[in-house]
Amino acid sequence: xxxxxxxxxxFQAGPESAVSALASRRDFLKRxxxxxxxxxxxxxxxxxxxxxxxxxxxVSVRPGLPTDFNAFxxxxxxxxxxxFTGKIEMGQxxxxxxxxxxxxxxxxxxxxVDIIMGDTDLCPFDMGTWGSMTTRFFGPALRAAAAxxxxxxxxxxxxxxxxxVTQLTAQDGVIFDRQDNGRRITYGQLTKGQKIExxxxxxxxxxxxxxxxxxxxxxxxxxxxxxVTGKAQFAGDIRLPGMLYAKILRPPxxxxxxxxxxxxxxxxxxxxxxxxxxxxxxxxxxxxxxxEKALEKIKAGFDVPPATVDDRTIxxxxxxxxxxxxVVTQGGDLAQGQAQAARSFETTYLNSYVAHAAxxxxxxxxxxxxxxxxxxxxxxxxxxxxxxxxxxxxFAIENVRVITPFVGGGFGGxxxxxxxxxxxxxxxxxxxxxxxxxxxxxxxxxxxxRPAAVVKIRSGIDAAGKMAxxxxxxxxxxxxxxxxxxxxxxxRTAASGTFQGPPGLHPFGxxxxxxxxxxxxxxxxxxxxxxxxxxxxxxxxxxxxxHLTDPRMIRVLKAAAERFGWTPAVSPSRRGYGVACGIDAxxxxxxxxxxxxxxxxxxxxxKRVVCAQEMGVVINPAGAKIQxxxxxTMGLGYALAEEVHFKGGAILxxxxxxxxxxxxxxxxxxxxVLVEANDIPPQGGxxxxxVVMGAVVAxxxxxxxxxxxxxxxxxxxxxxxxxxxx
Amino acid sequence: xxxxxxxxLNDQPVHLNVDRDRxxxxxxxxxxxxxxxxxxxxxxxxxxxxxxxNQRAMRSCSLTVKDVQDKEVTTIExxxxxxxxHPLQQAFMEHDALQCGFCTPGMILxxxxxxxxxxxxxxxxxxxxxxxxxxxxxAHTRIIDAIQTAAAAMKGGR
Numbered sequence: 001x002x003x004x005x006x007x008x009x010x011f012q013a014g015p016e017s018a019v020s021a022l023a024s025r026r027d028f029l030k031r032x033x034x035x036x037x038x039x040x041x042x043x044x045x046x047x048x049x050x051x052x053x054x055x056x057x058x059v060s061v062r063p064g065l066p067t068d069f070n071a072f073x074x075x076x077x078x079x080x081x082x083x084f085t086g087k088i089e090m091g092q093x094x095x096x097x098x099x100x101x102x103x104x105x106x107x108x109x110x111x112x113v114d115i116i117m118g119d120t121d122l123c124p125f126d127m128g129t130w131g132s133m134t135t136r137f138f139g140p141a142l143r144a145a146a147a148x149x150x151x152x153x154x155x156x157x158x159x160x161x162x163x164x165v166t167q168l169t170a171q172d173g174v175i176f177d178r179q180d181n182g183r184r185i186t187y188g189q190l191t192k193g194q195k196i197e198x199x200x201x202x203x204x205x206x207x208x209x210x211x212x213x214x215x216x217x218x219x220x221x222x223x224x225x226x227x228v229t230g231k232a233q234f235a236g237d238i239r240l241p242g243m244l245y246a247k248i249l250r251p252p253x254x255x256x257x258x259x260x261x262x263x264x265x266x267x268x269x270x271x272x273x274x275x276x277x278x279x280x281x282x283x284x285x286x287x288x289x290x291x292e293k294a295l296e297k298i299k300a301g302f303d304v305p306p307a308t309v310d311d312r313t314i315x316x317x318x319x320x321x322x323x324x325x326x327v328v329t330q331g332g333d334l335a336q337g338q339a340q341a342a343r344s345f346e347t348t349y350l351n352s353y354v355a356h357a358a359x360x361x362x363x364x365x366x367x368x369x370x371x372x373x374x375x376x377x378x379x380x381x382x383x384x385x386x387x388x389x390x391x392x393x394x395f396a397i398e399n400v401r402v403i404t405p406f407v408g409g410g411f412g413g414x415x416x417x418x419x420x421x422x423x424x425x426x427x428x429x430x431x432x433x434x435x436x437x438x439x440x441x442x443x444x445x446x447x448x449x450r451p452a453a454v455v456k457i458r459s460g461i462d463a464a465g466k467m468a469x470x471x472x473x474x475x476x477x478x479x480x481x482x483x484x485x486x487x488x489x490x491x492r493t494a495a496s497g498t499f500q501g502p503p504g505l506h507p508f509g510x511x512x513x514x515x516x517x518x519x520x521x522x523x524x525x526x527x528x529x530x531x532x533x534x535x536x537x538x539x540x541x542x543x544x545x546x547h548l549t550d551p552r553m554i555r556v557l558k559a560a561a562e563r564f565g566w567t568p569a570v571s572p573s574r575r576g577y578g579v580a581c582g583i584d585a586x587x588x589x590x591x592x593x594x595x596x597x598x599x600x601x602x603x604x605x606x607k608r609v610v611c612a613q614e615m616g617v618v619i620n621p622a623g624a625k626i627q628x629x630x631x632x633t634m635g636l637g638y639a640l641a642e643e644v645h646f647k648g649g650a651i652l653x654x655x656x657x658x659x660x661x662x663x664x665x666x667x668x669x670x671x672x673v674l675v676e677a678n679d680i681p682p683q684g685g686x687x688x689x690x691v692v693m694g695a696v697v698a699x700x701x702x703x704x705x706x707x708x709x710x711x712x713x714x715x716x717x718x719x720x721x722x723x724x725x726x
Numbered sequence: 727x728x729x730x731x732x733x734x735l736n737d738q739p740v741h742l743n744v745d746r747d748r749x750x751x752x753x754x755x756x757x758x759x760x761x762x763x764x765x766x767x768x769x770x771x772x773x774x775x776x777x778x779x780n781q782r783a784m785r786s787c788s789l790t791v792k793d794v795q796d797k798e799v800t801t802i803e804x805x806x807x808x809x810x811x812h813p814l815q816q817a818f819m820e821h822d823a824l825q826c827g828f829c830t831p832g833m834i835l836x837x838x839x840x841x842x843x844x845x846x847x848x849x850x851x852x853x854x855x856x857x858x859x860x861x862x863x864x865a866h867t868r869i870i871d872a873i874q875t876a877a878a879a880m881k882g883g884r
Contacts, residue, residue, distance in 0.1 A: 091826030091863045220822055227827030228815040228834060230762020230802035237761035245756070289752040359766045359774055359862050360828040408764075408828030409862045440767040626822055626865070633864030656771035656860065664853045667866040 035191045036152050038145045038198045039072040039124075072124060073102060073145050075153070079173055079188030081106060081113045083142060086126020086383060087134050088118035089223065090358075090407035090414070091630075092686045093623040094134045096222045100619055101139055104215040105146035105207060107170040108187065118382040118404025128381035130412060130512060132585035132684025135619055139682055143206050148198055156190045209617050209678040218622030223406070233405045235378040236363035236437040243365065243433040244273065245288035246426050247295040249281035250445060254508040254649030256302040265297035275429045282426055284434060292439075307648025309507055314452050315350050321505060322475045325494035329483045337469025337490025341460025343535055349457070349524040350711040351477065351694070353506075353644035354450040354513060354637075355653070357661060360408020362446070363437040366423035368393075373400045373427070377420040380410040385417035392421040393428050400424075411634075412512035413447055441654040448511030449644055451499055453477035455524035459488075465536025467547055474521055476505065481518030481584060481691055484525055486547040507649050514631070515687035518584045519638060519694060523712060526580035526695030530571065531708060539568035540579050540699070541592075552614055552677070556590040557581055559675050560612035564592040571703045576607075578700030580692035585684025587615040588675075591632075591692045593668070595700035599723055602716030604640060606666070606697060611689050612673040616680035628672040628689040635693025637662045643713050733794045735760075736804025746792035751775045753791050754801060762802035762831045766860070773859035776832035776839075777801050783839025802831035805838070813879040814838060814872070823872040825863035833859050837873045846877055 073083040083102050089095040099113035106113075116122055118129075126138070150170055157175035158165045161183050169178050176184035209216060226232035251258065258281070263274045266283050272294045273284040281298065285291040309317045338344065366375040366389075373395055379385045382402040390400045407414060419436045426434040438446065458471040470491040474482050478499035484491065497505060499516040513519075533543035541561050548554050560566075560579070569575065576595045583589070594608040609632050618624050641660040645652040653659040672689075698709045707722035729746045732739065735758065744753060754760045754777070763786055766774030770788040777786045778800035779793075805812045814834050817823070824830045833856070840847060840855035847855065852873050861869065 091824075093825070220819065221824070223827065224819040224822065224824065225811075227824050227830050228802075228811070228818045229806065230760070230831050232827050233761065234764075234828060236765070237755075239759060239761070287748075287752060287756055289749050289756075357862055358826070358828070359764070359772060359860060360826070361765070406827060409826040411862070437765065440769070622822060626825060626868070629867060630825060630864035633866055634862065655767050655769050657769070661860050661862060662864070662866075663858075663860070664856045664866050664870070667853075667864075667870075670867055 035077055036075045036149055036194060036196045036198070037072060038149045038152070073142070073149060075106075075149055075187050075191050077188055077192045079112060079186055079191075081108055082116060083113065083145075084116045084123045085138065085142070086118060086120070086123045087129045087138060088380060088382065088404045088407055090129065090380060090410040092129075092134075092627060093221065093620065094129075096219050097135060097620045097623055098139070098142055099222065100215050100219060101143045102146045104212060105143045106150050108173040110214055110219070112173060118379070118402070120382050120386045120400070120402045125383055128384060128415060129410070130380055130415065132587075132686045132688070135682045136586060136684055139619065140206070147206055152196060152198055153187055153190055156194070157185055160185055160190060215619045216617070216621070219620050220622065227406075234360055234363065234408050235365060235376045235405050236360070236435065238365045238376045238405065238435075240365065240367055240433040243435055244284040244286060244426075244430060245291050246282045246284045246423070246434050246436050247288075247291040248422060248436065248442075249295065249298055249300055250442060251302050251304075252650060253304050253307075256304045256649065258300060259303050260301040262299040265299070266294045269294045269297065273430055275426055277425065277429055280422065280425055282422070284426065284430060288435075288437070304650075305648065307650065310647045311352065311643065311645050314353075315454050318452060318476050318505065319454055322496040323502060325473045325475070325496040328479045328493045328495050330492040332469075332490030334469055334471055334490050334492055338460060340462050341468040342463040344458065344460040345528065345531055345535070346458045347456075347528055347531065347710060349455040349520075349527065351453045351455075351520040351523060352642075352712060353452045353510070353646070354642045355444060355447050355644055355659060356409075356411045356413025356513060357443070357447075357659065358409030358411060358413060361438040361440060361443040362414065362419040363435070364417070364420035364423040365433060365435040366420070366427035367433040368424070368427045368431075371399055373424055374403065375400065375420050375424055376403045376405055377417060378407050378414055379404055379417050379420065380407065380412070380414040381417065384415070385420045388417050388421050389424045393424050411514045412516065415511060416448060418446060440656070444644075444653050444655075444659070445651050446509070448509040450513030450516070450519070450638075451476050451506060451510040453520045455520060457524060457528045459528055459532060461532050461536050465538055465543075467532060472525070474517075474524070477520035478517030479521075480516055481521035481582060485550055485553055485581075485583060486529065486544070487549055488547070507646065508651065514634065515584050515691045518582065518687070518691040519635070522580065522582040522691040523694030523698065526582070526692060527698050527708070527710070530579070530695075530699045530702065534571045534702070537570050540571055541566055542568055544579070544581060552588045553581060553583070553590070556588045556612040556614050556675050559673050560590040560592050560610050563612065563671055563673050564610040566592065571699070572706040573703055576700050576704035578696045578698065578703055580695035580699060582688065582691040584688040584691045585686070587613055587683040587685065587688040589613050589688045589692055591689070591696045593696045593700045595697060595704060597701055597704045597719065599705060602719035602723070604697065604701060604714065604719065606636060606668040606700070608669045608671070609696070610671045610673065612675055613685075613689055614675040614677050614680075615685050615688070616677050616683040618674055619682055621674055624674060624685045625672045627685045629670050631687065631689035632670055632693060633662050633667055635690040636666050636697070638713060639694045639697040640666070641713050641715065643715070731791045731795055733796060734798040736800055742791065744791060746795075747790050749787060750777070750789040750791055750794060750799075751786040754786060760801045760803050764828055764831060766829070766832075771858070771860070772829070772832075773836055774829050774832045776835045776859070778835055778838060781839070781842055783836045800835070802835060805834065812838070814841075814876040817872040817876040817879065818869070821868045821872040821875065823868035824865050829859065829861045833861065833869055837869075837876070841873070841877055841880065845880065847873070849874065
């Protein structure tokens, strides 16, 4: 990732470098040598905001608040700037946007900024890369560090040039006297022989958007060259001398208990090592394909618990065992609202389990040497991985180093790190470096799926068509995105459980999936709004505007309608136009789609999607638009096809033959519109645009055909069934 | 049984002493250290492991080394010539036609195979030709644009 890094700090390089010689971050700091280093302790501001967002997560991925510092950057004697972050790059683009922020505040060219990501020995603690929080909450810290560094350099410049700070300007890594341009000195020259450490605990003043020269400008990805040439390394691409590849015995179903195992035939294969350590049975070989073949020779007997639920009966099960819903927000008086309603609508919306299905499966390579474990992991959560590994192999946390190379897609699915624990346990057992890279079947089996969920809505409109009441209960998806944002005098929103449980609720692991909860909630809410608009005989855009007061939502909806060329009509207009709005990670989204439905086959072609997003100050507009496009495309999957098939704890989908991802032919013409809002701090961008995709497609289908789909994904069978009810 | 398998890999002759039934993907990634060729599904569904065999895009997870005996294999590492990026690589960069980048080598080589068979494809033909390569991040529209740009840059050649 950092081709131009100071060779004395050859830490991100390949396995032959001195990576594991650095016993701790403290050692690293000793090695940093000269330069200006700024540490930021987020203390009670940005970090606390991340912590608050994290309240729903289990303790195992919240290893506690850091006590020292959370971000830092260094300006070296060569003038190069290095920022260190526990965030990771999985495609969402911080490898470009974070250096943009640093370059902006520090007044250096973007190409002089390097970034070290997700290395637990070198980078400050981080909770994990998720929740669209990098730009929102980590960003200000990094900008603060850069602003502070610039202040230090200006002081040094003032001493060196004998010119008061107020008379100096910093630009492109050079400080000069505004009254005498010839009096100038570079950052590199200033840092020479210096060792200045600054600890920043208060929020410094950051640049106003109007002063931006680098932030706010569209930038191409900085990692593109490595990625188009095959040089970019992912965890499964790291090679070490003497390494072994492991394949691990898996049960046929979640909850199955190993009863007997016979490894004799596998042991007989030349070059094969077998490790049997409690629940972990693995075969290892210098060739991954040989290990895979040997695994087939293991005879194992499992006690499999009887299946009590499957993908058809799961919704009844969830409603039966889910805890009582708790009120999230309410207002007015529901009974009064019901009395005022001229028409009422009672609807149940269903959403299926969905896989993360990143193209890179979980991978890790572990090496244990001299009492220290170094583990290269495909993870969104390097510090969580470090803790999981340390616990599993009985090492102190400071003797475990997690290095995160490029991650081949995460979407919430690389939060837990079983594969890293397995690699570390096997490295300890064999005394050799061990790589674990899951097969696609293992990936489906161990995925923490987006939970299946149910939303029940009772709502009503008065004689004029105005929304009179709203009684909303979501089960098993969590409350993110559950509160509505419309003017409804009498309303209650309640949520049962979270997107993670309670434990035992689901027959297998579930967890965060790109905007957890919000896809389910926005599907239900925006479908119900549309249904009421149709009943009221009012155009769905107009109907929403009549019930909106939040200027941010009004702006995005109007922007989407304008770009789309929306003309009012009551649904079903037979045009196949759908609209949906949502709020996620602090950003506002309004999306309008055009779809064509083949009523014979029950298939849908989404032809055009216009998405307007307001996300406060935009750091990298190019990156933001790519994320919106990615959200729209990925969202088509859960809207139309993606659904995990299972029987009890047995996952029936083992590969992409039965589990479809969105393909080239599915992709509509996408128009993404960024609505400017420079008076609002940067908000999240990795998730918001996906939350409305279920609803916007459902509403387009309803507009085309009059058929209302109440279950995701909207497969041909479900569409044909809904058409029969029209 | 180990056997000597000879083929051309990224313009260099290769002689391997391996079991001829071993999967090309793993021999490339392990024995030959060319990790730009990715494992995605292992059953030919996703296209992450696409390589060129005699200039045709093929899935290395579904090939054995004996399948490429005496043939020319090109991986992503060998696509650029003389330190120059291939026009497809250049176009993928210019269009930001990638996010996580894991499917990218397979996408580029699949596109190479497509352009070789049809140097000036329509948008519709690109979509059909790329249909069985998966990208989870959703870079599809940009990949299509990049292939069109590369086709124009190549002017039907190479």
